[in-house]
Amino acid sequence: MSLMSLKKTRRVQVIAMATVALVISTALIGYAMRDGINFFRSPSQVMEEPPAPNETFRIGGLVEEGSVVRGQGHEVRFSVTDGGASVPVVFSGVLPDLFSENQGMVGTGRYVNGVFEASEILAKHDETYMPKEVMDALKEQGVYQEATPGS
Known part of the structure; x- marks a missing residue:
């Protein structure tokens, strides 16, 4: 073999090895993140298309008045x-201090037998903040109005 064809062969081998390494690393990253990505759903989306009981997702909206037991x-x-x-949501744990009725919340968990079993509950962190996903879902249903300054 000539020196030129040896260099070409070596270059092809290096490119092939780099491609294989890239594919393997991408697959490993995807496998590691499979449980770390939680999709957001509004209550209307959950009722229209109930997710599988083994799917972990986030749900958000307002805590319904008179429903906390x-x-x-x-x-x-x-x-x-x-x-x-x-x-309906069930949660075993300590709720955030700002959790209350008619306030925004986001929960992470699973929808099993018609009940969202939350593993984590997050509440708004001040009087004006609401998570973007919750705000968008409430606007879609015509429930959310923008706060006017000074009110």
């Missing part, structure tokens, strides 16, 4: 609504 220990049951639909 505290059970034994740290168990809390309530409903989250976007004005178009309500989804």
Whole structure:
């Protein structure tokens, strides 16, 4: 073999190895992130197309007035609504201090047998903040109005 064809062969081998390494690393990153990506759904979307019981996702909306029921220990049951639909939620744990009725919340968990079993609940962090996904879902249902300055 000549020196030129040896260089070409070596270059092709290096490119092939780099391509294989890139494909393997992309597959490993995707496999590692498979449980780390949680899609957001509004209560209306959950009721229209209920997700599989093994799918972890985020749900957001307003805590429905009069729906908060505290059970034994740290168990809390309530409903989250976007004005178009309500989804019952059960959560075992300590709720955030700012959690209250008619306030925005986002929960992470699974929808099993018609109930969202939350593993985490997040509440708004001040009087004016609402997560973008929750705001968009409430606007879609005609429930959310922009706050006017000074009100």
